[in-house]
Amino acid sequence: MGNQQQRFLRCTVSLFFVVFVLLSGVQLGAQQQPGSGTPVVNEAGSSRSTPAARFAERAERLVQVAPVDKGQWGLLVVDGSTGEALYEKNADKYFVPASNMKLLTTALALDKLGADYRFRTTLETNGKLQPDGKLIGDLVLVGRGDPNLSNRKFPFDTKEEFEGPPERVLAEMADAVAARGVKEISGDIVGDDSYFPRERYPDGWEIDDMVWEYGAAISAIVLDDNTATLVLTPGDRIGEGVQAEMQPPTEEFSVKSAVLTIGAKEKGDLRLTREPGSNNVVVSGTLAAKSEPRKLVLAIQEPAQHAAALLARLLAARGVKCDGKVRAQHDPDPAEATRTVLAEHLSIRLGDSIKLVNKISQNLHTEVLLRVAARQEGRWSDPEELQKFARTFYDKVGIVSDDVVQTDGSGLSRHDLVTPRALVAVLEYAQKQPWFGEYYASLPVAGIDGTLDQRMKDPAITGRIHAKTGSVSHVRTLSGYAETAGGRQLIFSFLSNNQVGKNHEVHEALDNLCLAMMEEFDEKEGSQQVKK
Numbered sequence: 001m002g003n004q005q006q007r008f009l010r011c012t013v014s015l016f017f018v019v020f021v022l023l024s025g026v027q028l029g030a031q032q033q034p035g036s037g038t039p040v041v042n043e044a045g046s047s048r049s050t051p052a053a054r055f056a057e058r059a060e061r062l063v064q065v066a067p068v069d070k071g072q073w074g075l076l077v078v079d080g081s082t083g084e085a086l087y088e089k090n091a092d093k094y095f096v097p098a099s100n101m102k103l104l105t106t107a108l109a110l111d112k113l114g115a116d117y118r119f120r121t122t123l124e125t126n127g128k129l130q131p132d133g134k135l136i137g138d139l140v141l142v143g144r145g146d147p148n149l150s151n152r153k154f155p156f157d158t159k160e161e162f163e164g165p166p167e168r169v170l171a172e173m174a175d176a177v178a179a180r181g182v183k184e185i186s187g188d189i190v191g192d193d194s195y196f197p198r199e200r201y202p203d204g205w206e207i208d209d210m211v212w213e214y215g216a217a218i219s220a221i222v223l224d225d226n227t228a229t230l231v232l233t234p235g236d237r238i239g240e241g242v243q244a245e246m247q248p249p250t251e252e253f254s255v256k257s258a259v260l261t262i263g264a265k266e267k268g269d270l271r272l273t274r275e276p277g278s279n280n281v282v283v284s285g286t287l288a289a290k291s292e293p294r295k296l297v298l299a300i301q302e303p304a305q306h307a308a309a310l311l312a313r314l315l316a317a318r319g320v321k322c323d324g325k326v327r328a329q330h331d332p333d334p335a336e337a338t339r340t341v342l343a344e345h346l347s348i349r350l351g352d353s354i355k356l357v358n359k360i361s362q363n364l365h366t367e368v369l370l371r372v373a374a375r376q377e378g379r380w381s382d383p384e385e386l387q388k389f390a391r392t393f394y395d396k397v398g399i400v401s402d403d404v405v406q407t408d409g410s411g412l413s414r415h416d417l418v419t420p421r422a423l424v425a426v427l428e429y430a431q432k433q434p435w436f437g438e439y440y441a442s443l444p445v446a447g448i449d450g451t452l453d454q455r456m457k458d459p460a461i462t463g464r465i466h467a468k469t470g471s472v473s474h475v476r477t478l479s480g481y482a483e484t485a486g487g488r489q490l491i492f493s494f495l496s497n498n499q500v501g502k503n504h505e506v507h508e509a510l511d512n513l514c515l516a517m518m519e520e521f522d523e524k525e526g527s528q529q530v531k532k
Helices: 003-031 049-065 099-114 168-179 208-211 303-317 350-360 363-373 385-399 419-432 434-443 505-521
Strands: 072-079 085-089 120-125 134-136 139-142 191-192 227-233 243-247 254-263 268-273 278-288 294-299 327-331 342-347 465-474 473-484 490-499
Touching: 049 072, 049 085, 049 505, 072 419, 099 227, 099 350, 099 363, 099 385, 099 419, 099 434, 099 465, 099 473, 120 168, 120 473, 139 168, 139 303, 168 254, 168 303, 191 303, 208 294, 227 278, 268 294, 278 294, 278 327, 303 327, 350 434, 385 419, 385 505, 419 434, 419 473, 419 490, 465 505, 473 505, 490 505
Parallel strands: 139 191, 191 327, 254 278
Antiparallel strands: 072 085, 072 490, 120 139, 120 342, 227 243, 227 294, 268 278, 465 473, 473 490
16 A cells, blocks of 8 residues: 555544544533433433433424424423432523413412411401491501402312302401491591502503403402403394493493394304503494303402492491592501401411412412512512512522512513523422422312313323413413322423414423323332322
């Protein structure tokens, strides 16, 4: 072999070696990137033989199928007993959490207040009751954040149940005032929600949210979820107008109905508009003749004023005359400590209240819980100070600084950001706390109740996932606990953003990720049950 041929061969071999090393380095680098979704290769054999690799392969197939492949995905699965990360993809990236934010807020509330905490609502006066039954002074309804001044039945089982009129609790308090001998009130009837600084709508809530029940205004007075129901009853004949009625009657709404009755077999269509800050509601469209009344649940914009007005009507129905006006009070009264309590209502336990919050994903209740927890340390001056209070809890949990960017408690804000790792951290923290039983029981159960009652009906997974759903425009999330058929405990967070497909398409991807997780990580023997 000549010198030229030898040099050519050496160059060829060297080039092959360099290319081999570079390719190997790329492959090894990919295996060592936690956020890539590629598991680390076990030296004992192929990565395809490991549960993590098999899950990774299935997960990538699920999130890379149109249309869900257009969105962004963050996935994290850890062993519930050891905390070992089993799989992760973009686990340290920001995602809009939607109602997965409630996992953080309800844990914070339980940690700060305790599962046995009860809310106290009172009717108080700054005056004196005369022997003839005349109350010289104001009658003040003082709210302290009880989210269940309503007709809900507790404990919550698998669905919401109601008993009596929506104003039942307030009616019972009016009964108590009348029973004290009050026949006339010389002053005003006041709705006092000054327990919280006034901030009805957090940053990041949208205009459309404020019309409907899920975007009801935040207040320390929560009467029937701060909603009223517009009932539309169609006529019997085509062309007849549709009757519109607010239940309960309220000055908050002035309804103009342009809805007409159409044929009994035709499909109705409704449109409702309400400008922000306006009492005028315009509803138009059609309803089928002789069909069931249509109920639209609308958000109250001034909860304290609304509650005071309803209290005045309830008292009048009991023969109690009011000489003054109906008004709201949003700032603390310096003379509050000298008031006399005429009636009192104590709420259900916080643990029972939180079960409702997470099962049905109740936004207003979650916002109230955050504020009541913060109120134990005094009033805050602005939303930023409220966020700092939450930050102290996240530090306690061990969540990395800035892994949670929070502007509300419920996740309705589109400005909230969290990482999958932050959500898993709070789920891990919760299972070590004395209140974990209430927290775990509050989460929807796959295929059985809450917001998961119609999902994950596969027998292999039904009843084995306890997780919080999340949904706002272009966002679908699911985080919680799983128990495999073999008894292994898993904690997971699956977050998806920037989705434009139909809801069921993203839900199917999330549900199939859960199924793959349950099947592929069901290998560990002798794992202990997570305490419940």
